[in-house]
Amino acid sequence: MTEAGWVRIGLRAITWVILGFLYLPLVIIVINAFNESAFMEWPPTGFSLRWFEQAITNSTIVQAFVTSIVVALGAVAIALVLGTLAAMAVQRYAFFGRTSISFLLVLPIALPGVITGIALSSTFQTIGIEFGILTIITGHATFCIVLAYNNVIARLRRLPRTPEEASADLGADTWITFRRITMPGMRTALLSGALLAFALSFDEVIVTVFVAGAGTETIPLFVLASMQRPTALPVVNVVAFVLILISVIPVYIAQRISGAEAAGARI
Amino acid sequence: MTIDASALVAPPPAGRARRLAAWLHARPRLQLWLLLALPLFWLVVVYLGSLLILLLNAFWTSDSFTGKVNPFDWSLAAFEQILGNEVYRTIALRTVGMALLVTVTDALLAFPIAYYMARIASPRTRAILVVAVLLPLWASYLVKIFAWRTVFLGNGFIAWLLAPFGVQGPGTDEIANSWIVFSYLWLPYMILPIFAGLERVPGSLLEASADLGAKAGTTFRRVVLPIVFPALVAGSIFTFSLTLGDYIVPSLVSDAKFIGNVIYDNSALGNFPVAAAYSLVPIAIMLVYLLIARRLGAFDSL
Amino acid sequence: MSACNQSGGGDMLQELGDGEGELNLVIWAGYAENGSNYPEFDWVTPFEDETGCIVNAQEMADSATGVQMIRSGEFDGGSFSGNATDRLMAAGDVAPVNVDLIPNYANIFDDLKLQPHNSLDGVPYGVPHGRGPNLLAWNTDEVDPQTTQNGLWEDAGNYEGQFSLYDSPDFIADASLHIMASDDDMGITNPYQLTQEQFDAAIALLEEQASHNPQYWDGATFGDQITQFAAGDITIGTTWQYQVNSLVAEGAPIEAVKPAEGATGWSDTWMIASQAAHPNCMYMWMDWMAGPLANGQATIYFGEAATSQEACDYAETFADGAYAGHCDQTHATDTAYWDDIWYWSTAREDCADDDDATTCVDYDAWVEAWTTLRGE
Numbered sequence: 001m002t003e004a005g006w007v008r009i010g011l012r013a014i015t016w017v018i019l020g021f022l023y024l025p026l027v028i029i030v031i032n033a034f035n036e037s038a039f040m041e042w043p044p045t046g047f048s049l050r051w052f053e054q055a056i057t058n059s060t061i062v063q064a065f066v067t068s069i070v071v072a073l074g075a076v077a078i079a080l081v082l083g084t085l086a087a088m089a090v091q092r093y094a095f096f097g098r099t100s101i102s103f104l105l106v107l108p109i110a111l112p113g114v115i116t117g118i119a120l121s122s123t124f125q126t127i128g129i130e131f132g133i134l135t136i137i138t139g140h141a142t143f144c145i146v147l148a149y150n151n152v153i154a155r156l157r158r159l160p161r162t163p164e165e166a167s168a169d170l171g172a173d174t175w176i177t178f179r180r181i182t183m184p185g186m187r188t189a190l191l192s193g194a195l196l197a198f199a200l201s202f203d204e205v206i207v208t209v210f211v212a213g214a215g216t217e218t219i220p221l222f223v224l225a226s227m228q229r230p231t232a233l234p235v236v237n238v239v240a241f242v243l244i245l246i247s248v249i250p251v252y253i254a255q256r257i258s259g260a261e262a263a264g265a266r267i
Numbered sequence: 268m269t270i271d272a273s274a275l276v277a278p279p280p281a282g283r284a285r286r287l288a289a290w291l292h293a294r295p296r297l298q299l300w301l302l303l304a305l306p307l308f309w310l311v312v313v314y315l316g317s318l319l320i321l322l323l324n325a326f327w328t329s330d331s332f333t334g335k336v337n338p339f340d341w342s343l344a345a346f347e348q349i350l351g352n353e354v355y356r357t358i359a360l361r362t363v364g365m366a367l368l369v370t371v372t373d374a375l376l377a378f379p380i381a382y383y384m385a386r387i388a389s390p391r392t393r394a395i396l397v398v399a400v401l402l403p404l405w406a407s408y409l410v411k412i413f414a415w416r417t418v419f420l421g422n423g424f425i426a427w428l429l430a431p432f433g434v435q436g437p438g439t440d441e442i443a444n445s446w447i448v449f450s451y452l453w454l455p456y457m458i459l460p461i462f463a464g465l466e467r468v469p470g471s472l473l474e475a476s477a478d479l480g481a482k483a484g485t486t487f488r489r490v491v492l493p494i495v496f497p498a499l500v501a502g503s504i505f506t507f508s509l510t511l512g513d514y515i516v517p518s519l520v521s522d523a524k525f526i527g528n529v530i531y532d533n534s535a536l537g538n539f540p541v542a543a544a545y546s547l548v549p550i551a552i553m554l555v556y557l558l559i560a561r562r563l564g565a566f567d568s569l
Numbered sequence: 570m571s572a573c574n575q576s577g578g579g580d581m582l583q584e585l586g587d588g589e590g591e592l593n594l595v596i597w598a599g600y601a602e603n604g605s606n607y608p609e610f611d612w613v614t615p616f617e618d619e620t621g622c623i624v625n626a627q628e629m630a631d632s633a634t635g636v637q638m639i640r641s642g643e644f645d646g647g648s649f650s651g652n653a654t655d656r657l658m659a660a661g662d663v664a665p666v667n668v669d670l671i672p673n674y675a676n677i678f679d680d681l682k683l684q685p686h687n688s689l690d691g692v693p694y695g696v697p698h699g700r701g702p703n704l705l706a707w708n709t710d711e712v713d714p715q716t717t718q719n720g721l722w723e724d725a726g727n728y729e730g731q732f733s734l735y736d737s738p739d740f741i742a743d744a745s746l747h748i749m750a751s752d753d754d755m756g757i758t759n760p761y762q763l764t765q766e767q768f769d770a771a772i773a774l775l776e777e778q779a780s781h782n783p784q785y786w787d788g789a790t791f792g793d794q795i796t797q798f799a800a801g802d803i804t805i806g807t808t809w810q811y812q813v814n815s816l817v818a819e820g821a822p823i824e825a826v827k828p829a830e831g832a833t834g835w836s837d838t839w840m841i842a843s844q845a846a847h848p849n850c851m852y853m854w855m856d857w858m859a860g861p862l863a864n865g866q867a868t869i870y871f872g873e874a875a876t877s878q879e880a881c882d883y884a885e886t887f888a889d890g891a892y893a894g895h896c897d898q899t900h901a902t903d904t905a906y907w908d909d910i911w912y913w914s915t916a917r918e919d920c921a922d923d924d925d926a927t928t929c930v931d932y933d934a935w936v937e938a939w940t941t942l943r944g945e
Contacts, residue, residue, distance in 0.1 A: 004483055008387050014379040015396070021376075022403050022454065025414035028424065029406065032417065038819045039799035040413070042423045058605045082306040089302035093295065101303075102566050103557060104310050110504055110553050111318075112512015114527050115546045118534050119317035121641075126320070131643050142314050145306065173288035203408050206515065213643045214593035215625030223409045227792040228598030228628050232606045233413075240410035247405035248398075255398050331931040332917050333660035334636055348937060354944035416793075421802040438730065438802050439793070440784050519793070522785055524944045536633040536738065536936050537656075 026244060033237040040234055055238040064222040071133060071218060072201040075140035079197045080190055082141070083148025091156040102153075108143035116143065117210030124211065131213020139211040140204060144197035151193035152186055159185045188257045195254045199247075219243075318550075325544035334537020345540035355529065359548050362526040365442075366510040369449040370503045376450065377457040377502065384458075385465035397462075400455050408452065412519050415448045419520060440522035448520050449510045456509075457502035464498025465491070497564035504560055511549050579664025579843025581692075582852060589847040592854055594626040595638045595647030597788065597837065599811060599871045600698070601626035609888050610870045612863040620857075622850035630789030631737050632913065639663070645845040646854070648698050650835040651686035652739060652761075652913035655921075658689050663840040665692045670852050673859035676877040680904050686912055687838040695838035696855040699864070699873035701899065702834035702910045703735065703743070706813055706825035707805040708798065718828040720805050722747050722774065725781040733794055733806025734778075736785035738932070738939035739913055742833050743807065744771040744778075746911060750830035760833065760911050762920040768930040772938050779942060798823060810872025810899070831909030837873075865895075874901035 028042075036046035055061055083105075090101050108116055120139050129135060159182070167177040205220035212221060223236045281289075291298050328340045349355045384396045403411070418424040419439050426436040437444060468491060476486040514527030524532075526549050533542035560566070594601060601624060604611030613624050627644070629635035632653035639647060639662050649657065657663040668674045674682075674696060681687075681697040688694055707715055712728075721732055722744075734740060742760040748770055749757040757767050784803055786794035795812050797803045799821050808825060816823040839858055841851045857863050859876065865883035868875040869892045875881050881896035900906035914921070920929040 007483060011379050011383040011387060015383045018376055018380045018454075019399060021451065022400070025411045025418070025451070026403060026406055028414040028417055029410055032414070037799075038815075039796045039821075040417050041799060042417050042420070043427055054605075060605055078309075082309055085302045086306040089299055089306075093299045093302075095299060099561070101306075103561065104315075105306075106504070106557065106566070108310075108314055110508045110557055112508070112527055112530070112546075112549050112553075114512055114514060114530050115318070115321070115550065116314075118530070118542065118546075119321040120314075122324075122539075123313075123317040123320055125641050128642075131641070138313070142309065145309070173285045174292060175284055175288055199405050203405070205409060206513075213641070214595075214627050215591075220407065220409060223407055224789075225598075225628055227790050228788070229606050229792070233792045233796075236407070236410050236413065240407045244402070244406050247402065251398050251401045251405060254401070255394050329933075330660075331933040332915060333656050334633065334932075335640070335660055352937065352941060354941040358944045416796070420796065420800040422800045436802075438784075439797065440730070440782075518790065522943075524940070529940060529944070532940065533936065535630065535637060537636060538933055538936055541937075 029237050029240050029244070032234060033241040035234065035237075038234060040237070051234050051238045054232065054235050055242075058235065060217065061219075061222060061235075061239060064217045064219045067133065067216060068202050068218040068220075071136045071140060072198045074133070074137035075144050075201040076194050076197045078137065078141035079144035079148045080194055083145045083150075083193065084152050084186070084190070086145070087149050087152035087156055091153050102146075102149070105146040105149050109146050113143075113204075113206035114210075117207040120207070121210040131211060132216050135211045135213065136208055136216065136218065139207045140201040143207070144201060147197045147200065148190070148193035151189040151196075155186050155189035191257050192254055195250050198250070321543050321546065323543075324539050325547065327540055329538060329540050334539075336539050342540075345544035348541055349544055355545065358524055358529055359526055361442075361523065362511055362549075363552065365445060365449065365525070366507045368446055369453065369510045370506045372446070372450040373454050373457040373506045374461075374499055374503065376454055377461050381458050381461035381465055384462050385468075386470075397459075400458050400462075404455050409515070411452065412448060412516060415444070415451070415520055419444050439520050442521045442523045444520040445517050445523065445525075448516050449506075449513070452516070453506040453509050456505040457499075460498040460502040461495060464495040468494050497567060500560050500563045500565035504557065504565060507556060508553055511552065579661065579841075581665045581667045582670060582841075582848050583667065585670045585852055586849045588620045588622045588850045588853060590621055590623065590850070592622045592624050592847050592850040593644045594624060594854070595629050595635050595644050595649075596626045597648055597650075597871075598628045598791075600648050600837075600867060602867070602870060607870075610866055612857075612866045615862070616854065616857050620850065620853045622847070622853060624854075628789075630787055632739070634789075636662070639842050642842075642844055644842055645847045645851040646839060646841040648837045648839050649695075650837050650913045652915045654686050654695065654838055654840060655915050657840060658694055662843055663694055664843045664845070665689070665694050666696065666841060666855070667852075668693055671696060671856045671859060673856050673877070673879075676879050677859060678876060678878075678902070680907070681836070681876055684836070686836060686914060687840075695840040696859050697876045698837040698839055698858060699868045699871065699876060700834060700836035700907070700910075700912070701810055701871075701873035702827045702832040703807050704810060704813065704825040704832070705805070705828050706798070706808040706823055708801065708803075709822040709824050711801070711804040714824070715805070715826060716829050718743075718747055718750075718830060718832075721807065722778060725778050725783070728781070728805050730782040730784070731802065731804045732781070733784045733786055733797065733803040733808070735807050736787040736943070738935040739833070740807075741768075741771050741775065741935055741939065742911065742913070744774045746831060746833055748774060759921075761914045761916050762922070762929045763916070764928075765930055768934070768938075772942070775942055779945075785943075814872045827906075827910070831911065834907075834910035834912055836912045868899065868901075869895050872899070874899040876901075878902070 031044060032040050033051060034047050035044035036048035037044065086101060086105060090098055124131060124135055163181050164177050167181050203220060205224060208218055208221060219239065223239065226233050226236050324336060325345050326341055327336055327338055328342045328344055329336045384393050388396060416439055419436050421436045421438050423436045426434065472490055473486060476490045512527045514525060514531045517523055517525045517528060529545050530542045601613050602610045603613035617623055629638055632650050635647060635649055636653050636656050638644060639657060677697055683691065683693055687697060705715055705718060720728065725732060745757055745760040745763055745767060748755050749760055755767055755770055757763065763771065784797065791812055794808060795815055798816055813823055813825045839855045841848060845851050861879035861883035864875050864877060864880035865887055868880065869884055869887065875884060875896055881901055884895040885893045896902060916930060916932045916935050918928055918931040920927045
């Protein structure tokens with residue numbers, strides 16, 4: 001290491017401060033989950049499990065959770081397929097408009113969600129497509145594609161072509177080569193992309209508001225709707241608390257997977 | 268050395284899949300089209316198509332009373348309204364200004380921690396830190412904003428913390444709150460690409476720089492920064508665009524109106540053409556931003 | 570069967586069939602409770618058990634959003650205020666209601682039936698749900714008791730940064746109402762239908778008010794207003810009974826009143842969408858909501874006036890009499906109380922009157938003026 005001692009100490013201190021900043025709201029969320037006050041008053045007026053009770057007995061929360069998972073899985077699946085196809089096309093072939101593809105792919109995530117939401121929503125209405133889980137999946141997949149694409153193309157750039165060429169030399173056709181040589185090499189990239197896309201879809205609210213329609217509620221939609229259930233609002237802290245606990249698992253997995261190779265998940 | 272003939276595997280009989288593969292192999296163009304067909308259909312037809320229809324609405328009128336759009340009733344009325352009223356310009360400038368401020372803030376905050384993670388932390392600490400940085404992304408965006416409200420309220424966290432000094436919380440209507448919350452929300456999106464970029468800087472370069480007599484500051488400025496810059500720009504795409512279009516944060520922790528609010532309000536209140544016309548503002552801004560970012564190499568560092 | 574006029578769009582249902590098993594509603598928050606918030610407030614589950622129509626209810630942030638939601642074709646109907654009903658009826662988004670198929674309709678108070686906001690050419694377009702004024706609320710620890718709206722206008726300076734207003738172009742009517750009550754020269758007769766001069770005066774008043782740094786709330790985020798009142802960030806403001814009830818239930822020192830000069834308000838109606846996918850279920854719902862159990866519980870829960878004597882009687886004994894006096898408190902049977910309450914309605918270029926000579930400022934201008942006011 002070439003950095004001076006004071007640099008290292010200073011940076012470590014700053015890191016701690018920034019971590020504190022990152023976790024301050026999470027700490028508040030956890031504390032508010034046990035806050036007796038119906039208005040999330042600070043400091044907490046008392047310790048209470050009433051919100052946990054409410055959360056457990058509230059069937060809409062469980063429903064929303066299931067819906068969110070289904071939507072996220074669907075969006076991830078589509079994003080992985082489309083992202084991989086696009087990545088392979090861009091990385092392996094030279095063609096006119098090649099550089100535009102990555103531009104096109106990043107647009108759904110770079111343009112404001114409200115615009116994507118309104119655009120998709122009015123299109124669905126005009127065509128007469130019924131709003132529901134499929135329309136939400138469509139909306140989410142659109143901005144998740146780029147996440148899969150980035151991870152896969154970064155990996156493809158680093159994958160040596162020689163094993164594939166050797167495979168072809170040995171008589172394997174395209175499908176076999178893809179399935180047994182290329183795919184395993186991409187597997188962790190796919191997983192990284194999938195995890196990030198899953199997180200994004202699970203937490204997405206702005207586009208979802210426009211493409212969900214009646215009767216379909218994801219967790220973010222439930223949280224948003226809770227703003228209109230005034231004294232039931234604190235329940236969302238319980239939901240978030242549980243999500244934070246659960247999400248340690250996939251985040252940890254993501255890190256383990258990409259730990260061996262360079263760099264964590266690519267946004 | 269003798270070769271065991273039985274170890275040589277004969278090629279499998281030419282089944283249909285194999286013949287298809289062979290046929291395709293001779294047609295790289297077709298392979299390319301097959302690969303691109305689905306993604307392009309999705310993005311061009313579904314996504315761009317929807318955007319186009321939205322933008323067409325900007326050239327139509329809507330009935331003031333019923334709030335219904337009159338399709339194909341061509342008019343520039345929506346644009347006239349936006350250009351004729353100064354408030355739309357004010358709001359756009361405010362939003363862009365906030366987006367830039369948040370981007371710079373996040374870059375300044377992200378760099379130290381990303382540098383520490385990439386170059387100073389032990390591999391185990393690094394792994395833990397990556398998890399630590401990613402985890403907040405999984406906490407609900409909305410609930411995090413609610414938590415910040417608890418912080419900002421007059422009798423909230425800040426007031427409690429600074430009670431000895433008799434300081435009240437800023438309340439939930441200060442535009443500075445938006446700055447803090449935006450910077451908070453998108454910080455991991457800036458940390459990760461910079462971290463990835465810094466990891467790619469070869470240690471030998473830094474040592475060489477030091478050997479040649481450069482001090483830490485100079486090495487940083489002239490060796491590290493240029494290499495990491497594309498990654499920084501990549502991260503900035505997120506901090507900038509996410510701030511540019513957001514309407515939830517401003518409405519929950521401040522009272523100011525941003526671009527997203529105008530679009531959302533107008534579409535909800537039935538003045539769709541104005542919402543569509545105003546959408547052109549962030550679209551144009553982002554297109555320019557993305558073009559610049561691509562020029563700066565950000566797309567290779569995403 | 571009464572003669573049905575189809576001028577508003579959509580066909581009136583002639584015969585009630587079996588329930589379709591599903592019902593999609595646009596609602597104001599709190600209008601379709603299924604016990605998940607408070608176990609005792611549940612008028613959805615008994616409905617679902619009895620009719621087999623499973624209810625999916627989605628809240629709207631404000632009336633105009635509700636209009637867009639119904640227009641999407643995704644919903645069978647919803648509860649709408651006057652500034653949505655008039656647009657929906659005019660645009661043909663809702664169908665006239667065959668009240669013969671709604672037994673409980675007969676019991677509804679007469680002064681709620683066949684009103685301008687829920688009927689067209691003498692044909693009913695919906696079933697009244699409840700009504701209420703936009704109240705003035707204040708923190709009794711910080712603020713003296715109020716009787717007029719002056720605290721938000723002339724005296725707004727006393728509450729710099731601590732007063733709360735409804736964030737919607739509809740609030741312009743509150744300004745014109747204040748002018749109407751205090752300045753005869755302006756000649757305002759209807760706070761929603763304003764000449765350019767009257768409109769400009771209202772905007773000027775709002776700008777003056779805005780200089781004192783108000784805070785804002787709306788139907789999507791009124792949880793905001795509640796936390797702000799509870800935290801002391803705001804000490805006075807316009808509000809709905811719903812927020813007041815929530816605060817008082819948790820022990821906050823809040824009191825509210827209908828100002829002496831009158832107030833804007835709302836009268837909500839259940840309407841059926843023209844292209845409703847589940848019309849039978851919607852009719853069953855409308856009948857159910859006009860019945861004593863649903864109307865009693867719903868109006869208690871939200872804090873609005875019930876629509877029938879039967880609902881009032883139910884409210885007296887509901888939850889062991891915990892809410893006795895509900896109808897008196899909300900003035901459900903006091904017709905005089907509603908005389909100076911101006912229900913939300915939409916500004917129209919033709920002033921919504923029969924006089925062709927008059928032109929008023931239309932709603933688009935209201936929207937733009939509000940955007941300008943809030944955008945600064």
